[in-house]
Amino acid sequence: MNNIEDAGIVFRNITKRYGRDASSGLAVKGISFEVPRGTLATILGPSGCGKTTTLRMIAGLESPTSGEIFIGGKNVTTLGPAQRNVSMMFQSYALFPHMNVAENVMYGLRMSGQRDEVARAKAVEALRGVGLVGYDDRLPSELSGGQQQRVALARALVLEPEVLLFDEPLSNLDARLRREMREEIRALQQRLSLTVAYVTHDQSEAMAVSDQIIVMNQGLIAQQGSPRALYETPGSEFVAGFMGEAMLFPATARADGTVTVGPLTIRPRACKQQGAVKVAVRPEAWRIERQGEGLMPARLEKAAYLGAVHEYTFATELGPIFVVSSDLSDVLTPGEDVRLGLGVHGVSVVGSTD
Template sequence: MSEFDIELQQVRKSFGQVSVVRDIDLQIPKGEFVSILGPSGCGKTTTLNMIAGFSMPSRGDIRIRGRSQMKVPPEKRNLGLVFQNYALFPHMTVAENVGFGLRMRGVARPEMKAIVESALRSVHLEGFSDRYPRELSGGQQQRVALARAIAPQPSVLLLDEPLSNLDLKLREAMRAELKEIHERLGMTFVYVTHDQEEAMAMSDRIVVMEGGTIAQQGVPGDIYRHPASRFVAEFIGQSNILPVSAYSRSAAGYKLSIEGGPVILAGAGADSPASVGFCSVRPQNVRLVGVDDVPPGMNRLEATLRRVTDFGAHQELEVVIGLGHRLVLQHPPIAAGHALAPGQMVTLAVNPSDVRLLAV
């Protein structure tokens, strides 16, 4: 028995001359919550469809629990599926929808009733058995779809952007519910999304895709703090990307000249890409300080304030440094009478350990 529930080995998918997925390798251990994250057209849904069996790879192998699935139809793969549009039967009750797959498998009525009730309890929908989809909210419909997928007790659950049709508050509530269900059932979840907040909130591991390839994979915090490329730095959260014209390393760290001058940034850390082209600094790691209040060892930047946006809990400041490079930073609300104004000169501080090197 394989230690992995799902393995993709050099999987490629082409439509004519266009390669949508390009030679990806991926291993998903039993019980892990993995999100495949990326923008539209990156190949994430195609990858999920190949795992499900709806689309066959042009090359490579897909293995589920150690067995190749290249000749196994979707209905024989023991996978649960949850779609973006729920795909509930409007003329069936909640119980009938949840039990549909079981009925197709010939499960006896008493056993089916017990399984459906257990699945509905898992998604906190006890007492909803006799309702129809039109009588449910969007979040309740999504939970019915989830109950239907887990009722046959699959070893792996595939979810294709299941929360994208819900409003913000409901999406946030469903994130917590999905994570709770995953932890309770111990089932392997493969979750496709373009929403990096969703992926960060729920996943044990994130697989970031770009142009049909895996750009980076790892635990959410590591990907956020240590992006492997400019694409990942920009896609996972907000990031200030600055072009680097010169780079030198010493025992104390490194120094970067920002393109166009006269900005110099010191950085800390031993790791660096083979060819440095950019650096990144997260907005929350840029501090607004007084002219004489830059802490020792911190980078000092002089900037011109361009914009202030008040989000209530914090203010977002847009500034310009050097010869026109834009930076965004987050700052606590400023007391009345001390407001910042566009055009004002400000001083910023950046810790060298928060400067990340990125490849060309």
Template sequence: MSNPQRGSVEFRAIRKNYGGFTAIPNLNLTIEPGQLVTLLGPSGCGKTTTLRMLAGLETPSAGSILIGGQDVTRLPANRRDVTMVFQSYALFPHMSVIENIAYGLESGGMGRSEAKAAADKGLDLVGLGGLGKRLPSELSGGQQQRVAVARALVLEPQVLLLDEPLSNLDARLRRRVRTEIRELQQRLGFTAVYVTHDQDEALAVSDRIIVMNQGEIAQDGSPNALYEAPASEFIADFIGEANVVSGEIWSNDGNRAHLRIGGMETTLPVQGNLAGPVRVALRPNAFTLGAASGLAGRVLSAAYLGDHAEYEIDTELGRLFVVDRSDRALLPSGSQITLGLSGQGVAVVGRS
């Protein structure tokens, strides 16, 4: 009989101490089967410790971890029905690709011919059919990463763990491989827990993003929710770039608020009757340049990046980072400009 909880993950009141230092004070988290959930945050926020506790490589100081409804808190790593893809790939250099993929199956007691057949299917799964006889050194970095994913998937784990899996790849290859991992996860429907410090990577691959800070969950939600409605200045600054400034809500009917920021005004949806001085996150694309009225500024620096221009603009609110995707000519440094708001990329992140 199939287990409806297969692939689910639950952390219950998890605490992790290292001597007198508490890395994770009290973590409660549930991951539904078939989700790709990313743990995101700055160095030292607790995301890697959380992943290692799930893998069985660290033991919680208190609390329980469940996988597929089973308490695995005290089980060793080799009895947890999870596999991990490391940033270093961890492929055996003296073994062929097919031998690398089959290794875990054979170690678990599967016959050699059966393990090879499963490894061949795994290679096909990640688009590397026909390359099984090559050594890892004869593959590109992206191909080696896909071999590492195939080696993990052939074990048919309840949960696939990915620890900074793309950090050793260049920017273009990272984009391609993250797309491949996401498409594979969606096609096969397995549960994945993904750790990264790269915001763009998290936005691109995740069903849910859990932003961690000092061992606690700062915000948990969909990529769109975290980007469009950050819950704090920390989230606004960490998920995508944001200019965090002071503003004022001068009218609020409980659903929509009228917001004044310097000489700029806009209306945005809100919950509750928040009014008066507030802190506001302005995404770089929130501005219009050359407005008839608004916030006066002076261009400090300008850069042309093909499909958009980036500006640093000095204003009464401070130095603002602004992205312009219009077809206007690049404004030279020293130009005087008036900024307005485009109606998007504005979020209230707290009281001032």
């Protein structure tokens, strides 16, 4: 990191231990990262990996056992939530059922001592920003799940925080509404140049909203980078599997940069290893051909039509292989014999077999 002043959030060697003695396990194990101002970073990982603990330490709801936290260039390690200029949007929305929409959005402003007329004007503007003009007098019980989430978002934004935090914000919504809301959150973040830390366990959600993804596993950062970098060039088996569906195959890497997977020879990007390795292959990386040299024979066992793609399972000398094909013009039926090849995208060397 070149300049703390340029970063929205900085973690330096942060650990978190629950319990009073050294024998207590570490929930977070010496992690460091930064979120540049005006960007959205998603902390992604399975249950128990430390992602929510990390978010709560940014908010000041948990104190680190060791290390330093900076927000907007200021060391906030020992400061409480009220001193950090951070707003957090929870999974449950946490709206007051007895207050109408405007009163819910005004609540934080009132608590900070702002006059009612000023707070109401800011609340109305915040509601306009999330598409809820005219909803001021409705109760939360009169709103849909998506509308309740917009109210919670307006309540967080109206405080004009230095950093906005999201804890699994879309988990209570159905699939269509999740997609709409993640698009709205991303558009709002970019329009207002907000610094955002966003926690989820959903890989597709993380890829859709993020400038940067921080993948955590067992209290450590497994890998961090852009969504595309983590998807196309995962650094480990864990990241390859967590960033989307992938099959692992034993392979041999050679000095000229080529890799042999069964009867196939490919040239993955950024392959720096030699000898016995493991290769992660995404389902969409496979090419289906009717004939051709240097390809692998395969027999179709299962087929499913999903509208935009076909899903196929082939029997091959490498075992069953799952393939996603966007070619809707050439439809295969079980029992057909074809040949499989591999492209460059979606194929990564993720480690040795030692």
